[in-house]
Amino acid sequence: MAGSTPASATASAAAERPQPGPWGEAWRRFRKHRLAMASLCVLGVLVLAVLIGPFIWTAPIDEIDFSKRLQGPSWEHPLGTDDLGQDLLARILYGGRISLAVGFAAMSVAILVGVIVGAIAGMAGGRVDAALMWLTDLFLSLPELPLLLLIIYLFRDSLVGVVGPEMGVFILIVLIIGGFRWMPVARLVRAQFFSLREKEFVEAARALGATRTRMVMVHILPNSLGPVLVAATIDIAAAIIAESTLSFLGLGFPPDIPTWGRLLFDAKDNLDFAPHWAIFPGLAIFLTVLSINFVGDGLRDAFDPRRVK
Amino acid sequence: MTPAPRLLEIENLQVHFSTDDGMVRAVDGVSIGVDAGETVCVVGESGCGKTVTAMTVLKLIAMPPGRIAGGRILWQGRDLVPLPPEGMRAIRSKEIGYIFQEPMTSLNPVYTVGEQIAETLRHHEGLSRRAALERAAEMLRLVHIPNPHKRIHDYPHQFSGGMRQRVVIAMALACNPKLVIADEPTTALDVTIQAQILDLLNEMKERLGMAVLLITHAMGVVAETAQRVVVMYAGKVVEEAPVRSLFAAPRHPYTQGLIRSIPRLDLAATEHKRLEAIPGTVPSLLNPPPGCRFAARCRHATPECTAAEPPLREVAPGHKAACIHAESLAA
Amino acid sequence: MTSYLIRRLLLMIPSILGISVVLFTVLAMAPGDPFEELATNPAVPPEVRANLRASLGLDDPIHIRYVNWLFAMLKGDWGFSFVSRIPVDDLILQRLPVTIAVIGASQVLALLVALPVGIYAATRPYSIFDQIANTLAFVGFSLPTFFTGLLLILLFSIHLDWFPFVYRTQLDSTGWQWWWDQFRQSIMPVTVLGLFQGAALVRFVRSAVLDVIRLDHVTTARAKGIPERAVITRHVVRNAMIPVVTLVALQMPIIFGGAIVTEQIFRVPGIGSLLISAVLSNDTPVIMAVTFVFACLVILFNLIADLLYGWLDPRISYR
Numbered sequence: 001m002a003g004s005t006p007a008s009a010t011a012s013a014a015a016e017r018p019q020p021g022p023w024g025e026a027w028r029r030f031r032k033h034r035l036a037m038a039s040l041c042v043l044g045v046l047v048l049a050v051l052i053g054p055f056i057w058t059a060p061i062d063e064i065d066f067s068k069r070l071q072g073p074s075w076e077h078p079l080g081t082d083d084l085g086q087d088l089l090a091r092i093l094y095g096g097r098i099s100l101a102v103g104f105a106a107m108s109v110a111i112l113v114g115v116i117v118g119a120i121a122g123m124a125g126g127r128v129d130a131a132l133m134w135l136t137d138l139f140l141s142l143p144e145l146p147l148l149l150l151i152i153y154l155f156r157d158s159l160v161g162v163v164g165p166e167m168g169v170f171i172l173i174v175l176i177i178g179g180f181r182w183m184p185v186a187r188l189v190r191a192q193f194f195s196l197r198e199k200e201f202v203e204a205a206r207a208l209g210a211t212r213t214r215m216v217m218v219h220i221l222p223n224s225l226g227p228v229l230v231a232a233t234i235d236i237a238a239a240i241i242a243e244s245t246l247s248f249l250g251l252g253f254p255p256d257i258p259t260w261g262r263l264l265f266d267a268k269d270n271l272d273f274a275p276h277w278a279i280f281p282g283l284a285i286f287l288t289v290l291s292i293n294f295v296g297d298g299l300r301d302a303f304d305p306r307r308v309k
Numbered sequence: 310m311t312p313a314p315r316l317l318e319i320e321n322l323q324v325h326f327s328t329d330d331g332m333v334r335a336v337d338g339v340s341i342g343v344d345a346g347e348t349v350c351v352v353g354e355s356g357c358g359k360t361v362t363a364m365t366v367l368k369l370i371a372m373p374p375g376r377i378a379g380g381r382i383l384w385q386g387r388d389l390v391p392l393p394p395e396g397m398r399a400i401r402s403k404e405i406g407y408i409f410q411e412p413m414t415s416l417n418p419v420y421t422v423g424e425q426i427a428e429t430l431r432h433h434e435g436l437s438r439r440a441a442l443e444r445a446a447e448m449l450r451l452v453h454i455p456n457p458h459k460r461i462h463d464y465p466h467q468f469s470g471g472m473r474q475r476v477v478i479a480m481a482l483a484c485n486p487k488l489v490i491a492d493e494p495t496t497a498l499d500v501t502i503q504a505q506i507l508d509l510l511n512e513m514k515e516r517l518g519m520a521v522l523l524i525t526h527a528m529g530v531v532a533e534t535a536q537r538v539v540v541m542y543a544g545k546v547v548e549e550a551p552v553r554s555l556f557a558a559p560r561h562p563y564t565q566g567l568i569r570s571i572p573r574l575d576l577a578a579t580e581h582k583r584l585e586a587i588p589g590t591v592p593s594l595l596n597p598p599p600g601c602r603f604a605a606r607c608r609h610a611t612p613e614c615t616a617a618e619p620p621l622r623e624v625a626p627g628h629k630a631a632c633i634h635a636e637s638l639a640a
Numbered sequence: 641m642t643s644y645l646i647r648r649l650l651l652m653i654p655s656i657l658g659i660s661v662v663l664f665t666v667l668a669m670a671p672g673d674p675f676e677e678l679a680t681n682p683a684v685p686p687e688v689r690a691n692l693r694a695s696l697g698l699d700d701p702i703h704i705r706y707v708n709w710l711f712a713m714l715k716g717d718w719g720f721s722f723v724s725r726i727p728v729d730d731l732i733l734q735r736l737p738v739t740i741a742v743i744g745a746s747q748v749l750a751l752l753v754a755l756p757v758g759i760y761a762a763t764r765p766y767s768i769f770d771q772i773a774n775t776l777a778f779v780g781f782s783l784p785t786f787f788t789g790l791l792l793i794l795l796f797s798i799h800l801d802w803f804p805f806v807y808r809t810q811l812d813s814t815g816w817q818w819w820w821d822q823f824r825q826s827i828m829p830v831t832v833l834g835l836f837q838g839a840a841l842v843r844f845v846r847s848a849v850l851d852v853i854r855l856d857h858v859t860t861a862r863a864k865g866i867p868e869r870a871v872i873t874r875h876v877v878r879n880a881m882i883p884v885v886t887l888v889a890l891q892m893p894i895i896f897g898g899a900i901v902t903e904q905i906f907r908v909p910g911i912g913s914l915l916i917s918a919v920l921s922n923d924t925p926v927i928m929a930v931t932f933v934f935a936c937l938v939i940l941f942n943l944i945a946d947l948l949y950g951w952l953d954p955r956i957s958y959r
Binding site for chain 2: 857865952
C-alpha cells in the first residue's frame with residue numbers, strides 16, 4: 001500500500017512515486033470485483049456526462065415555456081419538462097456538476113481535517129491523543145442533520161452577503177458536510193500511525209536519522225492511504241446524499257439553482273401528474289451514490305486482502 | 310472368524326483444500342489405527358497435515374474449502390465419511406471427545422464454564438439444567454479445579470491458561486467418550502503447566518479407560534505418553550512404530566532428525582553436543598515434488614528417492630517406514 | 641453491573657457538556673442577533689429592547705451566558721416559539737412520542753429484516769443468496785430516504801391507492817378502525833426508514849457473524865455434537881450481537897437524519913418536521929431546542945447501547 005493517490009491534498013503532494021508492485025496487486029484484486037468494475041464504468045459515464053454533456057445538449061436550463069409545462073419524455077425533451085416548461089435533461093446535467101463538486105470538495109475537507117487530526121493524535125500520543133480522540137468521539141455522536149440545518153440557518157445570510165448566493169451556499173455546505181465526516185478518517189490515520197510506528201522500515205528510517213516530519217510525509221502517510229482512499233470514496237457518496245437532503249428540504253442552494261435534491265423538492269408536489277420530474281433526478285442521485293459505494297467496496301477488497309472472503 | 314474391528318481405523322485418508330492458488334493435498338493417503346485404551350501419538354512439523362487428519366475424524370474441517378477426497382474413517386467398524394451430519398453429531402463428544410490447542414480461544418467468552426460443560430451433557434445425556442450443572446462441577450473436580458461448585462459460575466476470562474485447558478479437558482471428557490483426540494493440548498501453555506496438563510491427561514486415561522489420539526510436534530511429549538507413534542511429513546505417514554522401537558531404532562531419516570532435535574538436559578551439560586535442526590522447509594503441498602517428499606532435506610537421499618514414491622512397508626515386526634533405505638539406516 | 645452503570649452515567653456528563661459547548665459556540669458565533677426582528681420592528685422602542693436584552697442576559701460575558709444557557713436548557717426552560725408563542729418544551733413533548741414511535745418501529749423492522757438475512761448470508765458466504773442480499777443491501781443504503789419516500793408514495797398512494805400519503809394526527813375513526821388507520825398511515829414512513837436502516841444492518845450483521853463463525857470456540861461447539869442450529873444461534877449469533885450493538889449505536893445520528901427527512905415527506909408530526917418548519921420560519925428557540933433534544937437522544941441511545949454491551953459481554957462488566 002505504498003505510493004500516491006489523489007485522495008488527499010496534503011498527502012499526495014508529498015507521496016513518493018507509486019511502486020508498481022502493491023498498486024498493481026490492489027488493481028488486480030479490484031478488477032476481480034465485478035460490480036465495482038461495472039460501477040467504475042457507470043461513474044465514468046456519469047462524470048463525463050455532467051462535464052461535457054452541457055456542451056452537447058445545449059438546451060438552456062432556465063428557458064421558461066409555459067406551453068410545454070410538465071411534459072413527459074419526448075424527442076425534444078428526453079427527460080421531460082417541469083412546471084415552467086424548463087428542460088429537465090439540461091437541468092439534471094447542470095445539477096450533477098453541483099452534486100459531484102460538493103461531493104469531491106466536502107470529501108477533500110473531511111480527508112484534510114481527518115488526516116491532520118489523526119496525524120497529530122498519532123504522532124503526539126499521550127494527552128493530546130486522548131483529547132483529540134475524545135473530540136472525535138464527540139463529533140461522532142453529534143446529530144449531523146439537525147446541526148447542519150442549524151448552522152445553515154444561522155450562517156447562510158451573512159455568507160451569502162459576502163460571496164454571493166451560489167458560492168456562499170457552496171462553501172458553507174462543503175465546510176459543514178466535510179466538518180461532520182472527518183472522524184472515521186482521523187481514527188484510521190491514527191490507528192495506522194500506531195501500528196506503523198512500530199514497523200521495521202519506519203524504525204530503520206528513524207535509525208538513519210530521518211526527521212519526524214519527513215518520516216510522516218514519506219513513510220507513514222503514504223502507507224495509510226489505502227484505507228483512507230476507501231473512506232474518501234464513501235465520503236463522496238455521503239456528501240452527495242447530505243447535499244441532496246438539504247436541497248430536498250428546501251434549505252440548500254437557492255431555488256433557481258437546479259441541484260438534484262432541489263429538483264426532487266420542486267417535483268414532490270406534482271408526483272401524481274408528472275412523476276418523471278421526480279424519478280429522473282432521483283435515479284441520478286441513486287445511480288451516482290450506488291456506483292460510488294460499489295467502487296468503495298471494490299477498493300476495500302483491493303486494499304485489505306485479509307478481509308473476510 | 311473376522312477380527313473385532315479396531316476402535317478407530319483411518320484408511321488411506323485424503324483431504325484436499327481448494328485455495329486461490331490451486332488445490333492443496335493437506336492429507337494424502339494417511340492410515341492410522343487406534344485400539345481401545347491405547348495412546349497413539351501423531352508427530353510432525355506444523356503444516357504436515359496432522360491437525361487436519363484429527364479434525365477430519367469428527368468432520369470439523371470447513372467443507373468447503375476442505376473436502377474428503379478419498380479413504381475411510383472406520384469408527385468401531387462403521388465408516389464415518391458418508392455419515393450425515395446428524396449421525397456425526399451423535400458421535401461428537403458422546404463417543405469421541407476433542408481437546409483443542411488454544412485454551413484461550415476455544416471457550417466461548419460469553420457463557421460460564423459451567424454452562425458450556427453442561428451444554429454437552431444436556432444434549433447427549435438429556436440431563437436437566439440443574440443436573441447437568443452438578444455434573445459439570447463434578448467434572449471440574451475431576452480435573453483438579455479447586456472450588457468447582459463456585460467456579461462453574463465463572464466465565465472463561467476469569468481462568469488462567471492452564472486452568473482453561475483443564476476446563477476444556479473436562480468438557481471433552483464430560484460424556485465419558487471412548488476416544489479423546491487431543492490436538493497439541495500443551496503447545497499454547499507455559500512449560501511448567503505443560504507437564505501438569507500431560508499428567509492430567511495420563512491420569513484421566515488411567516481413571517476413565519479411554520483411548521487417546523495425541524497430536525503433537527514435540528518428541529518429548531511422545532516419549533512420555535504414547536504407546537504407539539505415527540510420524541507424519543508433508544501430508545503422509547512416513548513411519549509408524551511402538552514408542553520403544555521408534556526411539557531405539559528410528560528407520561526414517563525424518564524421524565531420526567526429529568529425535569536428534571530433542572533438547573537433552575543430561576547430555577547438553579557434559580558433552581556440549583549441539584542441538585541438531587533439520588535443514589530446509591516442508592515442501593509445498595500445492596505441487597509436491599515427485600518421489601519421496603523428504604528427499605530434498607535428506608542427507609541420505611539418492612537418485613532413486615525422487616524416482617518413485619517410497620511405500621510405507623513393514624521393516625521390522627510392528628514397525629513401518631516409508632523409506633527405501635530403511636534397512637541400511639537401521640543402525 | 642451497578643458500578644458499570646454508574647460509570648457509564650458519569651461518562652455521559654462530559655458528552656452532554658461537549659455537545660452543549662458545540663451548540664452554544666455555533667449559536668454565539670452566528671452573525672446577527674436573534675432579536676434583530678425586534679430591532680427592525682418600529683413598534684418596539686430601543687429602551688424596551690435594551691431592557692429585554694439585559695433581562696435575558698444577552699450582554700453578559702460569554703462564559704456566564706453559556707452557564708445560564710446550559711442551566712436553562714437542562715431545566716427544560718427553552719423559551720417560547722417565535723411563531724406559535726407556545727412554550728418550546730410543550731411543543732416538543734407533544735411531538736416527541738411520534739418521532740420515538742416512528743424510529744422505534746423502523747428499528748424493529750430493520751432488525752427483523754437484517755438479522756435473518758445477514759445471518760443466513762454469512763452462514764453461506766458467496767452463495768447466490770449472499771450475493772443477492774449483498775447487492776440489495778447496497779441498493780438499499782444507496783437509495784436516499786427522500787427518494788424512496790417519493791417512490792413509495794408514487795407506487796402505493798398514487799398508483800395503487802393503498803395507503804394515504806399524508807400522516808394525520810387526528811384520525812376520525814375509533815376502536816379497531818383507529819388502529820387499522822394508524823397502521824396504514826404508518827406503514828410507508830416506517831418502511832422507508834426501516835429498509836434504509838435494515839440495508840446497512842444486513843452488512844453489519846453479516847460481517848460480524850462472519851468474524852465470529854471462524855473463531856475457535858465455534859469449532860469447540862461443533863465438536864460438542866450440538867445441532868448446527870444451536871451452534872449458530874447460541875455460539876455465533878449471540879457473540880456477533882456484541883459488535884452489532886456498537887455499530888447500531890454509531891448509526892443513531894444517521895437514523896435521526898433519516899427520520900427528519902421521512903417525517904417531512906409524509907408530514908408526520910414529529911420533532912423532525914417541527915425542526916424543518918422552524919428553520920423555514922426562522923423560529924430560533926425551537927431550532928435550538930430540537931437540535932439539543934436530538935443530541936440528548938443520541939447520548940441516551942449510546943448509553944442504552946453501552947448497557948446492552950455490558951449485558952451481552954461478561955468481560956466488560958467485570959473489568
